Amino acid sequence: MSSGPRKKALLKVIILGDSGVGKTSLMNQYVNKRFSNQYKATIGADFLTKDVMIDDRLVTMQIWDTAGQERFQSLGVAFYRGADCCVLAYDVTNSTSFKNLDSWRDEFLIQANPRDPDHFPFVLLGNKMDLEQNRAVSSKRAQTWCQSKNNIPYFEVSAKEALNVESAFQAIARDALARESQDSQDFPDFPDQIRLDPNQNNRQQGGGCNC
Amino acid sequence: MIPILAYQYVKKRNEANRRKMAEEPTSNSAGRSVMPDVVVLRLSAVGAKNNEDETYVSGVLQVVEKARGVFIEWTPAEDSPVSGWVLADGNDENALLSTSPPQRSFRENVNKLKFSMDVNDLNSFKHVEPKKGDPMIRLIGRDGSSQVPLYFRQTSTSAFIDCLQKYITLRRSSKDPNLVLVVDEKADILAKSVVALDNNSDILSRFMGNPYATAMTGLGKITAYMQEQVIPALLDSDEVGAEDKIRAMRELRNDDEFGDRIRVYRGEDQGDFEVVTQLELPPRPEIYRETPVTKQIWDSYKNPHGSFDQRNLHNLKMCVFRGGVEPELRKEAWKYLLGYIRWNESLAEHKLRRQELEKDYYRMKGQWMSINAEQESRFLMFSNRKSLVEKDVARTDRTYKYFEGEGNANLTRLHDVLMTYCMYNFDLGYVQGMSDFCSPILFVLEDEVDAFWCFTKLMDIVHSNFAEDQLSIKQQLNQLHDLVMIVNPKLCNYLESHQSDDMYFCFRWILVWFKREFSFEDTSKLWEVLWTKQPCTNFLLLICVAILDKETEFIIANGFGLTEILKHVNELSMHINLDEVLSAAEAIFHQLSASQDKLPKYVLDHLRLSEPDPY
Numbered sequence: 001m002s003s004g005p006r007k008k009a010l011l012k013v014i015i016l017g018d019s020g021v022g023k024t025s026l027m028n029q030y031v032n033k034r035f036s037n038q039y040k041a042t043i044g045a046d047f048l049t050k051d052v053m054i055d056d057r058l059v060t061m062q063i064w065d066t067a068g069q070e071r072f073q074s075l076g077v078a079f080y081r082g083a084d085c086c087v088l089a090y091d092v093t094n095s096t097s098f099k100n101l102d103s104w105r106d107e108f109l110i111q112a113n114p115r116d117p118d119h120f121p122f123v124l125l126g127n128k129m130d131l132e133q134n135r136a137v138s139s140k141r142a143q144t145w146c147q148s149k150n151n152i153p154y155f156e157v158s159a160k161e162a163l164n165v166e167s168a169f170q171a172i173a174r175d176a177l178a179r180e181s182q183d184s185q186d187f188p189d190f191p192d193q194i195r196l197d198p199n200q201n202n203r204q205q206g207g208g209c210n211c
Numbered sequence: 212m213i214p215i216l217a218y219q220y221v222k223k224r225n226e227a228n229r230r231k232m233a234e235e236p237t238s239n240s241a242g243r244s245v246m247p248d249v250v251v252l253r254l255s256a257v258g259a260k261n262n263e264d265e266t267y268v269s270g271v272l273q274v275v276e277k278a279r280g281v282f283i284e285w286t287p288a289e290d291s292p293v294s295g296w297v298l299a300d301g302n303d304e305n306a307l308l309s310t311s312p313p314q315r316s317f318r319e320n321v322n323k324l325k326f327s328m329d330v331n332d333l334n335s336f337k338h339v340e341p342k343k344g345d346p347m348i349r350l351i352g353r354d355g356s357s358q359v360p361l362y363f364r365q366t367s368t369s370a371f372i373d374c375l376q377k378y379i380t381l382r383r384s385s386k387d388p389n390l391v392l393v394v395d396e397k398a399d400i401l402a403k404s405v406v407a408l409d410n411n412s413d414i415l416s417r418f419m420g421n422p423y424a425t426a427m428t429g430l431g432k433i434t435a436y437m438q439e440q441v442i443p444a445l446l447d448s449d450e451v452g453a454e455d456k457i458r459a460m461r462e463l464r465n466d467d468e469f470g471d472r473i474r475v476y477r478g479e480d481q482g483d484f485e486v487v488t489q490l491e492l493p494p495r496p497e498i499y500r501e502t503p504v505t506k507q508i509w510d511s512y513k514n515p516h517g518s519f520d521q522r523n524l525h526n527l528k529m530c531v532f533r534g535g536v537e538p539e540l541r542k543e544a545w546k547y548l549l550g551y552i553r554w555n556e557s558l559a560e561h562k563l564r565r566q567e568l569e570k571d572y573y574r575m576k577g578q579w580m581s582i583n584a585e586q587e588s589r590f591l592m593f594s595n596r597k598s599l600v601e602k603d604v605a606r607t608d609r610t611y612k613y614f615e616g617e618g619n620a621n622l623t624r625l626h627d628v629l630m631t632y633c634m635y636n637f638d639l640g641y642v643q644g645m646s647d648f649c650s651p652i653l654f655v656l657e658d659e660v661d662a663f664w665c666f667t668k669l670m671d672i673v674h675s676n677f678a679e680d681q682l683s684i685k686q687q688l689n690q691l692h693d694l695v696m697i698v699n700p701k702l703c704n705y706l707e708s709h710q711s712d713d714m715y716f717c718f719r720w721i722l723v724w725f726k727r728e729f730s731f732e733d734t735s736k737l738w739e740v741l742w743t744k745q746p747c748t749n750f751l752l753l754i755c756v757a758i759l760d761k762e763t764e765f766i767i768a769n770g771f772g773l774t775e776i777l778k779h780v781n782e783l784s785m786h787i788n789l790d791e792v793l794s795a796a797e798a799i800f801h802q803l804s805a806s807q808d809k810l811p812k813y814v815l816d817h818l819r820l821s822e823p824d825p826y
């Protein structure tokens with residue numbers, strides 16, 4: 001029989017980074033174990049879910065993929081809300097994508113508006129490590145950046161060759177789980193307990209209606 | 212709740228630990244007793260439909276009890292390929308545009324279809340039993356995703372459904388007879404206690420009375436929960452008397468769904484609502500699509516010199532609107548529909564003008580081509596655009612034969628047209644999504660110069676979609692919301708109480724005019740229909756309304772929220788019947804147009820009903 005309807009924790013993970021660094025490829029490699037060089041450029045937002053075991057706990061990871069061009073970020077930020085972990089991705093062969101990490105991180109903190117921004121879990125992925133011969137950003141440089149941001153964990157990965165993708169996302173899941181447990185202590189899920197908090201919801205549009 | 216240990220772990224995270232985590236997540240963790248999986252049901256003649264190429268793959272459907280839970284699993288049969296299944300595909304487009312890439316093996320394609328789904332993740336399933344042919348089941352997950360459709364070949368579906376009922380409670384949707392919902396037991400229990408509350412239903416009225424206000428607080432969740440779980444459960448419960456049901460229903464259903472008022476949300480101003488009396492739209496007329504315009508019909512509208520008579524133009528456009536044009540005619544018709552060749556221009560005049568346009572194209576092409584690497588190193592904007600174009604060209608419609616394979620000359624031409632457009636329109640440059648607009652144009656026009664100029668004409672229509680401020684997109688999404696409010700207030704209220712009334716889930720539809728939702732052939736037809744600007748300039752929005760209208764019961768019955776709606780809408784891609792949608796959109800147009808005097812003015816403006824024919 002079924003092991004019982006024990007509620008699975010839902011971990012919401014957002015992947016951000018410049019267009020073309022491989023966000024869609026990473027997500028698909030992790031969830032579907034596939035790489036295709038025929039993925040289309042992402043328009044709008046989408047997500048994939050995957051069940052994973054973390055320390056004997058079954059959790060559902062909901063991984064969000066968005067379009068990389070900045071102008072499209074102003075829409076769809078509603079999906080940043082409630083994120084448990086933010087994955088920043090850059091392309092190790094493209095130094096611009098590395099330089100833009102700061103603004104991706106800032107943008108996320110502004111839009112998602114987590115309660116404790118200094119300790120919000122980020123993870124950095126340097127993708128396309130299979131293209132070592134074209135490397136433009138050294139591991140050292142990336143690690144230094146991570147240290148300066150409160151010790152963000154760093155992984156070099158390849159969505160194409162499936163290198164390190166699994167272990168990186170395991171770490172992401174752990175960070176997200178830690179975050180989720182913090183959060184759900186504050187906002188338990190209905191119907192365990194009903195909580196009224198008028199400050200909790202501040203959607204970007206249409207909020208503040210006092211009718 | 213979640214063990215605090217996990218949190219502490221992160222506090223002292225270190226690399227050594229992390230390496231340990233690399234183990235396969237689905238494998239049983241150490242220390243747990245390993246239980247063998249038990250197959251409780253095995254049906255060996257269940258085929259799946261591959262939507263990419265409309266083929267059927269035979270396979271095995273199993274229900275398996277595992278240590279982690281109960282799973283519904285479908286795997287392709289070892290001996291497939293396709294195993295003699297009849298392909299029920301009348302579309303000929305695949306002959307022209309192969310959708311199966313050569314480098315991907317058949318086996319890989321088939322394996323992509325296999326799935327394993329936890330029964331606890333099942334939200335509902337579509338269950339269709341046609342009088343003729345195989346019954347079909349399509350599983351819908353809690354996240355809004357749909358699995359591949361399964362066709363039960365020699366067996367009925369009852370063994371499978373009976374088996375599922377050992378683990379979950381199922382109920383056929385009262386609104387959609389083809390939908391079977393997984394009932395949340397918690398909801399059932401709650402429903403009973405709600406009835407027990409009897410006269411205390413004012414608590415519920417408070418939840419239900421004002422979904423908008425409650426959505427602004429944490430209560431939004433409860434409102435949705437009540438609407439989706441409690442009310443249907445209440446209505447279906449046998450323990451509740453008929454009278455009680457009616458009373459409960461009257462008290463629980465909010466005015467907005469069944470009452471005589473609708474609220475219209477206007478623009479960006481927060482809290483600015485206008486109360487309008489709900490329109491009773493006239494019944495939706497039956498609309499039939501017509502056959503595509505042939506070369507012969509098209510030519511019959513031409514003067515001897517090749518220009519078109521202004522007086523007959525409206526008729527011709529209506530013909531294109533009603534049926535599109537035949538694929539062979541596209542190369543010519545698109546030049547006119549996009550305004551590259553003027554309707555009143557003779558062929559000789561155009562030929563002359565084209566010579567200038569050709570020179571102009573190569574002049575601009577030469578501009579970006581002459582920028583060398585050294586210059587580029589001091590021209591960041593150019594270099595950013597160039598790399599964006601390169602990246603996007605490499606992932607635009609690569610599964611179509613026309614753009615298939617490495618070193619394909621058509622890719623180079625797509626790249627060159629887009630780069631030259633950056634020179635033509637410096638202010639806009641290249642923005643993602645533009646390659647989606649460009650690729651069908653290049654495919655149809657073939658000639659690089661013609662394709663470029665037609666592309667500029669198309670960009671004239673849609674450039675605001677790509678503006679830095681995204682105001683136009685936001686505006687169109689708001690307009691869509693207003694239209695849904697008029698045409699389908701029930702859906703609109705549902706979206707509001709599920710944090711989805713910003714209509715963001717339609718972003719992709721609007722940004723690239725459904726390019727990602729339809730095949731190349733259907734996209735071409737849709738676009739030429741829209742380029743006629745008949746019967747109103749904003750017909751695109753009515754197409755959105757028509758699709759959402761069709762999905763209403765499915766979305767509501769499944770109780771989808773913000774994320775599930777987005778997932779469901781994204782997955783509609785390649786599952787939308789274009790002719791059906793065009794007919795429905797036109798029918799909705801007639802409904803609205805017949806109610807013009809009663810519609811708020813801004814709604815008429817959204818459709819640009821009042822605008823005269825631009826030609």
Ligand SMILES: Nc1nc2c(ncn2[C@@H]2O[C@H](COP(=O)(O)OP(=O)(O)O)[C@@H](O)[C@H]2O)c(=O)[nH]1
Pocket residue numbers: 017018019020021022023024025026036037038039040041042068127128129130131157158159160161605606
């Ligand atoms: N060599 C290599 N190419 C990759 C890798 N990951 C992605 N790509 C390619 O990089 C391009 C952009 O990938 P995509 O996942 O669409 O990037 P996104 O815009 O960040 O979602 C595609 O052409 C991919 O094939 C990788 O690990 N190695």
Ligand SMILES: [Mg+2]
Pocket residue numbers: 023024025040041042065066067
């Ligand atoms: Mg992407």
